[in-house]
Amino acid sequence: MQYATLIEADFSLTDSEYPTFEKSGGELTLKFEDNIGERVEVYFGETIAFNWQECIHLLENEKVNSCYVIENSGWLRDHINQNIIYDGEGYNHYKFNFGDLGQLEVLSIGFQKKT
Template sequence: MLRFQDWQENQREVFFPDTVAFKWQMIETFIDGEEYDRSHVITESKWLAEHVKQGEIGAQEEYKHYKFNFSGNGQIEVISNGFTVKM
């Protein structure tokens, strides 16, 4: 469960039902086209591929690499098979 206050000061909750990995960092790193204040699905993720390679995730499973950027306040990345936003 990820809880945060958005730019309009609304409380948000994001639930990741089946999480394999997550990481938080205060620094910011971006790939081409990635916005600093949005969530993204990272395609061709090396991090996700490494989890498949080491057998933590089956190649046919529906896991994705999600990345949430918090406008200069850090980033959280999650490998999960989906998420639900509660507003």
């Protein structure tokens, strides 16, 4: 069963502006303006898949305006089962909930805020 583990990010999704995305090769960059007008850029390294949707779908313990790692991810397992990646390579299923704007889900090695 999938479940969400909260990530303490050094940025806020609360009341942010609608995000944009740039994908180049295996790199994904998320850009948005936060609730105090600061431009935020988040870099995802070695991204193998991502999905943006405006429909909000939360797991049992998820909240809006928060970032999570999805544990026991079926989406991640599909990529492993199809030999796109291998178990143990360090990929995670990340989920960023932008309140009523939508959700971003990413399969990646990790992410960091660009400064």
